[in-house]
């Protein structure tokens with residue numbers, strides 16, 4: 001009888017489903033031990049770290065981790081005012097960045113002062129980043145996703161690509177930029193790169209508690225967004241939207257690439 005056999009089939013299927021885990025237990029190897037003691041955000045311009053990941057950076061800082069921000073350009077073209085002098089703007093933006101870093105509890109902010117809008121993934125630029133990685137030894141490096149399709153600031157693309165190349169294999173292998181080794185800067189293996197602005201993020205950080213710090217930090221960037229009356233509402237809306245994807249009240253999102261073995 002078809003009805004009877006269907007019930008029997010379903011029962012067998014159920015038995016198979018319930019027995020399967022017993023016959024083939026899930027791999028029991030524990031997840032690899034990976035502790036984060038130090039985090040480095042490497043960004044193109046002053047304010048990029050705040051827009052993308054300030055909530056996450058503040059959270060790491062609150063947890064007692066060492067947190068660094070490396071700003072690759074001087075941000076000297078970041079103004080709609082054609083009469084503004086680039087040098088004055090660069091000095092102003094460094095002060096703003098230091099104010100923002102203070103709000104977030106950043107351990108140290110490093111300015112590489114390359115010309116705004118002129119970054120390329122050169123060996124010279126990679127060497128600057130490798131030096132910072134070897135000096136501060138971050139377990140996680142946070143940066144721009146350079147593979148985000150179509151619309152991307154060329155500096156963001158250059159930073160993301162150069163960070164990826166600096167982390168693996170360059171900072172890890174002493175043979176690269178051997179003068180670092182001779183000067184006492186040892187090779188360093190970064191455990192993970194967290195790319196922000198990714199098309200398909202796979203990691204969401206709950207920033208509901210550090211969101212006010214993110215806003216306070218962004219407001220320090222007076223020449224950029226500090227006076228915007230819509231800033232907080234806009235950022236809140238975005239954080240809630242990203243949070244929904246990760247089942248969190250408010251979030252920042254990343255695509256993680258694991259390099260540890």
Ligand SMILES: [Zn+2]
Pocket residue numbers: 044045048153156
């Ligand atoms: Zn930028």
